[in-house]
Amino acid sequence: MSTTDTSDVTTDITTDTSDVTSEATTETSDVAETITETAVTITIDGRSVAVPEGATIGAACNAAGVNTPTLCWAENLTPVNVCRVCVVELEGSRALVPSCSRIAEQGMVIHTDTERVRHSRRMVLEFLGSSVDLSQTSDLHHWMDIYDADCDRYSEDDHDAKRVDEPVKIQDELYIRDYSKCVLCYKCVEACGDDAQHTFAIAVSGRGFDARISTEFDASLPDSACVYCGNCVAVCPTGALQFKTEYDLRQAEQWRPEDQTVTRTVCSYCGVGCNLELHVQDERIVKVTSPSDHSVTSGHLCIKGRFGWQYVHG
Amino acid sequence: MTDIYLSDERATDPEIAAVNAALSAAGADPADPVVILETDRLYTSGTARRRQRRHFLLPALHALQNTAGWISPGGVNYVAEMLGVPPAEIFGVASFYDLLHTEAPDHLDDVFHVCVDSPCRIEGANDLADRLRAEGKHVHLGPCLGQCERAPALFVQGCGGRPDYVPADSAATGATAKAATGATTAQASDSATTQAPDSASTKASTEQPFLLPQAPNKSLRLLRRIGVVDPCSLDSYIAHGGYTALHRAAEIGAEAVLESVAASGLSGRGGAAFPTGVKWRAVAAESAQPEQSEQPKRSKQSKHVVANCDESEPGTFKDRIVMQHDPFALIESMTIAALSTGATQGWIYIRGEYPLATTRLQNAIKSARAAGLLGTNIADTQHQFDIVVRRGAGAYICGEETALFNSLEGFRGEPRNKPPFPTTHGLFGEPTAINNPETLLNVIDIVNEGADAYRSRGTERSPGTKLFCVSGRIGHAGLYETPFGITLGELIDLAGGVTGSGQLQAVLMGGAAGSFVGPDSLGLPLTLEDTRAAGTTLGSGVVMVFDTSVDMTDVVVRIAEFFRHESCGQCVPCRVGAVRQHETLVQMQHRGRLSPQRRALIDDMAEVMADASICGLGHTAASAVRSALSLGLISQAPISPGLISQASIS
Numbered sequence: 001m002s003t004t005d006t007s008d009v010t011t012d013i014t015t016d017t018s019d020v021t022s023e024a025t026t027e028t029s030d031v032a033e034t035i036t037e038t039a040v041t042i043t044i045d046g047r048s049v050a051v052p053e054g055a056t057i058g059a060a061c062n063a064a065g066v067n068t069p070t071l072c073w074a075e076n077l078t079p080v081n082v083c084r085v086c087v088v089e090l091e092g093s094r095a096l097v098p099s100c101s102r103i104a105e106q107g108m109v110i111h112t113d114t115e116r117v118r119h120s121r122r123m124v125l126e127f128l129g130s131s132v133d134l135s136q137t138s139d140l141h142h143w144m145d146i147y148d149a150d151c152d153r154y155s156e157d158d159h160d161a162k163r164v165d166e167p168v169k170i171q172d173e174l175y176i177r178d179y180s181k182c183v184l185c186y187k188c189v190e191a192c193g194d195d196a197q198h199t200f201a202i203a204v205s206g207r208g209f210d211a212r213i214s215t216e217f218d219a220s221l222p223d224s225a226c227v228y229c230g231n232c233v234a235v236c237p238t239g240a241l242q243f244k245t246e247y248d249l250r251q252a253e254q255w256r257p258e259d260q261t262v263t264r265t266v267c268s269y270c271g272v273g274c275n276l277e278l279h280v281q282d283e284r285i286v287k288v289t290s291p292s293d294h295s296v297t298s299g300h301l302c303i304k305g306r307f308g309w310q311y312v313h314g
Numbered sequence: 315m316t317d318i319y320l321s322d323e324r325a326t327d328p329e330i331a332a333v334n335a336a337l338s339a340a341g342a343d344p345a346d347p348v349v350i351l352e353t354d355r356l357y358t359s360g361t362a363r364r365r366q367r368r369h370f371l372l373p374a375l376h377a378l379q380n381t382a383g384w385i386s387p388g389g390v391n392y393v394a395e396m397l398g399v400p401p402a403e404i405f406g407v408a409s410f411y412d413l414l415h416t417e418a419p420d421h422l423d424d425v426f427h428v429c430v431d432s433p434c435r436i437e438g439a440n441d442l443a444d445r446l447r448a449e450g451k452h453v454h455l456g457p458c459l460g461q462c463e464r465a466p467a468l469f470v471q472g473c474g475g476r477p478d479y480v481p482a483d484s485a486a487t488g489a490t491a492k493a494a495t496g497a498t499t500a501q502a503s504d505s506a507t508t509q510a511p512d513s514a515s516t517k518a519s520t521e522q523p524f525l526l527p528q529a530p531n532k533s534l535r536l537l538r539r540i541g542v543v544d545p546c547s548l549d550s551y552i553a554h555g556g557y558t559a560l561h562r563a564a565e566i567g568a569e570a571v572l573e574s575v576a577a578s579g580l581s582g583r584g585g586a587a588f589p590t591g592v593k594w595r596a597v598a599a600e601s602a603q604p605e606q607s608e609q610p611k612r613s614k615q616s617k618h619v620v621a622n623c624d625e626s627e628p629g630t631f632k633d634r635i636v637m638q639h640d641p642f643a644l645i646e647s648m649t650i651a652a653l654s655t656g657a658t659q660g661w662i663y664i665r666g667e668y669p670l671a672t673t674r675l676q677n678a679i680k681s682a683r684a685a686g687l688l689g690t691n692i693a694d695t696q697h698q699f700d701i702v703v704r705r706g707a708g709a710y711i712c713g714e715e716t717a718l719f720n721s722l723e724g725f726r727g728e729p730r731n732k733p734p735f736p737t738t739h740g741l742f743g744e745p746t747a748i749n750n751p752e753t754l755l756n757v758i759d760i761v762n763e764g765a766d767a768y769r770s771r772g773t774e775r776s777p778g779t780k781l782f783c784v785s786g787r788i789g790h791a792g793l794y795e796t797p798f799g800i801t802l803g804e805l806i807d808l809a810g811g812v813t814g815s816g817q818l819q820a821v822l823m824g825g826a827a828g829s830f831v832g833p834d835s836l837g838l839p840l841t842l843e844d845t846r847a848a849g850t851t852l853g854s855g856v857v858m859v860f861d862t863s864v865d866m867t868d869v870v871v872r873i874a875e876f877f878r879h880e881s882c883g884q885c886v887p888c889r890v891g892a893v894r895q896h897e898t899l900v901q902m903q904h905r906g907r908l909s910p911q912r913r914a915l916i917d918d919m920a921e922v923m924a925d926a927s928i929c930g931l932g933h934t935a936a937s938a939v940r941s942a943l944s945l946g947l948i949s950q951a952p953i954s955p956g957l958i959s960q961a962s963i964s
């Protein structure tokens with residue numbers, strides 16, 4: 001392989017403002033006439049799609065019926081666009097772009113299934129699988145099959161690829177933290193901070209491969225600012241943060257989501273009216289969630305709604 | 315006092331005094347009440363952040379580190395109270411930087427940082443470290459210190475309130491030995507390399523014996539005052555032609571300056587070669603007034619000019635020499651940038667390992683302010699502009715412009731996704747012109763002599779002169795200035811030719827983020843267009859020379875280790891890819907060969923890093939490695955274990 005792309009890439013650092021040509025392609029113009037002023041029309045895998053102004057490429061993909069893997073994106077959190085599993089090819093851009101956060105602009109031409117896209121998605125999945133325990137990140141396995149990810153090819157007979165190896169932190173009876181499962185999606189940090197809780201008990205610490213989610217000086221949760229709202233647990237996509245009930249049942253090999261019923265109710269602790277989903281297995285509440293599309297909570301709760309049920313069982 | 319949860323630990327009196335002093339020096343009143351507002355790790359809440367004083371975080375952390383040798387829990391709590399930043403976030407920021415420690419040290423001694431990047435490692439960095447250890451010093455092995463011309467380089471981080479400094483003769487092979495005869499020597503006032511933070515003229519026992527290997531000559535433009543002017547004296551700067559450009563800019567007006575800069579064809583010297591005229595024009599076009607907006611956070615309060623003095627690309631030291639020996643030139647050119655873009659706030663973000671340059675710049679700002687060349691009605695115009703100096707704390711990634719903004723604002727130095735771009739959403743989310751010091755310096759000539767005269771040097775597509783940082787196995791390592799278009803071979807000859815075996819093996823162009831070229835490239839004209847066409851880059855002007863006796867496998871493994879160490883960790887392709895790339899090369903080094911599968915794996919990894927990473931670090935993390943492989947520089951024979959990389963990956 002030659003190094004021909006070096007100068008292109010370095011130029012890219014500040015120059016890609018002009019990368020995206022915003023002329024509408026001729027194929028899309030007929031559609032454009034039928035939509036309102038505040039819509040933009042873009043082309044995804046050859047089909048033109050109209051989305052409201054400000055919508056992301058990812059939203060446009062959904063509208064076009066194109067499924068896209070995501071990991072660090074969630075509808076109730078500000079996009080951080082760090083996992084890069086959702087990348088797509090944008091014509092005129094030297095690098096791939098994250099569909100979860102890149103705003104659709106009139107005339108963009110997007111490809112979601114080119115060799116480049118498949119390669120990058122596959123490599124991101126392999127990198128994650130080769131470094132952390134994804135056994136409880138269910139959504140990704142489907143994509144790993146699609147892209148033929150081989151997470152084992154990084155180790156050799158005499159050499160193990162470095163993994164994130166951390167003992168499980170069990171510091172209270174409410175939830176556990178197992179950072180050997182953490183993909184650093186920043187969701188918990190956002191939920192604890194700006195996007196919901198405003199407690200800022202946890203942040204990303206360290207740098208590079210050694211970056212970890214942590215309290216200050218790795219203080220235990222009971223000694224930290226944590227108020228046990230459980231919102232971080234609710235958004236964690238990997239099981240790195242897990243309700244203690246769920247963790248204990250999994251350890252005992254008794255965790256059976258297929259046998260669980262989910263009952264919706266309204267939290268009775270105060271007058272806000274948060275919606276709760278009680279997950280019941282063997283007649284016991286094993287966890288409490290809140291629908292992320294609910295107008296009051298956006299999926300976020302406080303300690304009473306999230307953990308108050310523990311008193312139900314005495 | 316605040317609604318921030320604090321543990322029981324309390325800061326010591328010296329810690330409190332140091333933080334208060336740092337806050338006062340940085341312009342924050344320590345007695346000011348703390349305002350706690352939302353924070354936002356994205357660009358959207360710029361003004362809120364500033365109100366909240368978060369951008370004083372890094373100065374406060376430097377003060378804690380310097381006092382106690384670490385960022386202690388009590389110190390964090392005190393800073394949290396002063397600035398309203400939650401302790402977990404302060405810890406997250408502190409643990410990001412190499413010069414800040416979040417574990418208690420077992421000593422209060424100064425720390426000796428020894429560079430282990432290529433020019434230093436081939437000139438005996440490990441021996442230097444051993445020698446220092448034998449003297450009982452606390453040694454830390456780390457990346458390039460920006461003194462590659464005087465390899466092996468050393469930087470001493472003060473503790474217990476003692477200042478940081480760079481000893482003059484760190485190396486057995488001191489720069490003296492290599493200095494070309496007839497080279498510019500420093501004047502008396504240039505000799506101070508040890509500096510107390512607030513005394514620009516402190517003379518120390520340390521001397522820097524020479525400045526430039528090129529004898530003074532007419533073709534020097536950016537370097538013409540180096541070693542000639544007194545860097546501590548505004549009068550001396552003015553006597554050598556200083557500030558004529560600013561006055562001329564004030565006379566011809568912003569529009570005319572913007573036109574000249576665009577017509578000159580000046581492009582960025584920080585590595586990306588973006589046209590400076592386009593960048594400035596974009597910032598000038600942004601409104602400086604608060605916009606009527608439904609999102610009050612997005613309202614634009616002010617515009618900024620930022621000098622990116624982080625200079626951490628291995629092999630790069632040009633900005634240091636300019637800032638140390640001609641600091642007023644940077645201040646003047648930033649002021650011209652402000653005048654023509656309408657910016658009112660200036661920031662110098664300088665790497666923490668440059669104590670002398672920092673002091674000289676602070677001194678220059680003070681003098682310029684006293685002379686009415688900064689502040690209100692600068693140079694008798696209606697314009698207002700002032701400059702603040704902020705020190706980095708050991709993180710290559712903070713040279714990436716958006717990471718720099720986050721770092722300066724008191725956040726982790728993680729690059730932002732682009733778009734939006736700095737010209738509209740830069741520092742504090744406001745319109746920002748960010749430039750490399752070398753880029754800025756060119757503007758002085760452009761304004762003084764006009765675009766046409768400027769274009770008389772260099773080539774049509776690469777006008778002007780270029781600073782080259784020549785290091786490695788070369789007769790006279792140092793900083794060179796020539797018009798664009800000199801060939802690589804001519805530059806190597808100018809610098810005294812290849813030493814060691816005398817036979818050229820390879821040249822690393824552009825630093826760790828650049829690529830290797832072989833001896834068949836000696837005829838390559840050093841221009842943007844020719845290097846690009848040849849599949850390499852000028853980058854930040856690094857020309858790192860390796861003779862045939864150098865073990866290139868070791869050099870390449872170290873480059874991979876550098877990226878592994880410097881990845882910010884934000885995005886998966888780079889966070890994991892840089893580790894896997896390094897592991898693969900270390901394995902190759904142990905086995906003495908690279909199987910076809912492993913070779914394919916390197917290409918697979920390189921592609922995802924270049925294609926899906928957030929920033930330029932990930933985009934270029936594989937380019938030197940791949941160029942070395944395709945040039946066949948990496949030995950396929952087992953090598954002796956003694957040569958295996960000894961640098962720490964902490």
Ligand SMILES: Cc1cc2nc3c(=O)[nH]c(=O)nc-3n(C[C@H](O)[C@H](O)[C@H](O)COP(=O)(O)O)c2cc1C
Nearest residue numbers: 582583584622624625626713714715749750753930
């Ligand atoms: C990892 C990384 C490190 C960088 N380091 C520097 C640096 O130390 N100094 C610098 O001027 N530019 C650096 N840059 C480039 C800046 O992002 C930016 O392009 C530059 O400051 C713009 O100034 P210019 O147009 O004058 O070159 C770096 C880029 C990347 C991706």
Ligand code: SF4
Nearest residue numbers: 192226227229230232
């Ligand atoms: S439980 Fe709530 S307060 Fe505690 S870390 Fe999680 S989000 Fe933050």
Ligand code: SF4
Nearest residue numbers: 182183185186188236
């Ligand atoms: S703990 Fe969970 S939510 Fe937090 S960063 Fe890791 S994977 Fe994401």
Ligand code: SF4
Nearest residue numbers: 882884885888929932
């Ligand atoms: S490419 Fe590397 S340095 Fe840049 S944002 Fe991603 S992890 Fe950080």
Ligand code: FES
Nearest residue numbers: 081083084086100
């Ligand atoms: S889902 Fe888009 S970058 Fe993570």
Ligand code: FES
Nearest residue numbers: 429434458459462
């Ligand atoms: S100082 Fe050692 S390589 Fe730059």
